[in-house]
Amino acid sequence: TVSFVQPPNFSILQAHHQGIPGIFSTDFPTVPPVKFDYTGNVSQSLWQPVPGTKVYKLKYGANVQVVLQGTSIVTGENHPIHLHGYGFYIIGEGFGNFNPQTDTAKFNLVDPPRRNTTSLPVNGWPVIRFVADNPGVWLMHCHLDIHITWGLAMSFLVENGVSELESLEEPPVDLPIKMDPLDEENTSFATDMGNYCYKVMPFGLKNAGATY
Numbered sequence: 001t002v003s004f005v006q007p008p009n010f011s012i013l014q015a016h017h018q019g020i021p022g023i024f025s026t027d028f029p030t031v032p033p034v035k036f037d038y039t040g041n042v043s044q045s046l047w048q049p050v051p052g053t054k055v056y057k058l059k060y061g062a063n064v065q066v067v068l069q070g071t072s073i074v075t076g077e078n079h080p081i082h083l084h085g086y087g088f089y090i091i092g093e094g095f096g097n098f099n100p101q102t103d104t105a106k107f108n109l110v111d112p113p114r115r116n117t118t119s120l121p122v123n124g125w126p127v128i129r130f131v132a133d134n135p136g137v138w139l140m141h142c143h144l145d146i147h148i149t150w151g152l153a154m155s156f157l158v159e160n161g162v163s164e165l166e167s168l169e170e171p172p173v174d175l176p177i178k179m180d181p182l183d184e185e186n187t188s189f190a191t192d193m194g195n196y197c198y199k200v201m202p203f204g205l206k207n208a209g210a211t212y
């Protein structure tokens with residue numbers, strides 16, 4: 001698995017929008033890199049996740065299905081999984097390991113609930129679907145917030161569509177953005193929030209004169 005690491009200086013959205021390299025990579029895996037009995041007696045040799053700031057890139061308008069598979073690593077737990085930017089349909093859920101051969105027959109494609117948070121049952125799975133029609137960078141994370149700091153999160157990067165209405169807007173000039181706490185010029189304005197510093201400033205000089 002990949003444990004999500006928040007970038008320390010720039011937000012992923014800012015890095016995406018301004019083309020700042022080295023902040024994130026787009027190689028979030030499509031399927032689990034290692035297949036094992038996720039809800040069984042998991043060997044401790046599989047307990048070590050790979051830390052990374054990886055996003056999953058989506059074309060504008062893509063039909064997205066995500067199987068959220070719980071594991072019994074350390075211990076099973078019910079995780080409330082929340083997605084920013086979208087309401088998604090919960091088309092199925094169950095216990096144990098999701099079986100694509102048999103569990104798809106139980107999908108509710110008639111009147112599934114639409115939510116922005118779904119339960120990930122103890123040692124179980126929900127399956128969600130949404131249409132990626134909201135460009136930008138959207139975090140999906142466990143809302144037991146301490147679990148975010150442990151890495152139970154990932155981000156979708158949804159590309160722009162064709163028209164202006166299908167594309168990211170320019171940020172407002174007074175958008176508070178995350179600053180590099182090691183940058184001396186900025187720390188004088190920064191409020192101390194642990195590792196994160198915030199300051200109100202234009203998004204970037206090249207955007208300062210933009211019309212919105």
Ligand SMILES: [Cu+2]
Pocket residue numbers: 077078079080142143144147152
């Ligand atoms: Cu959790």
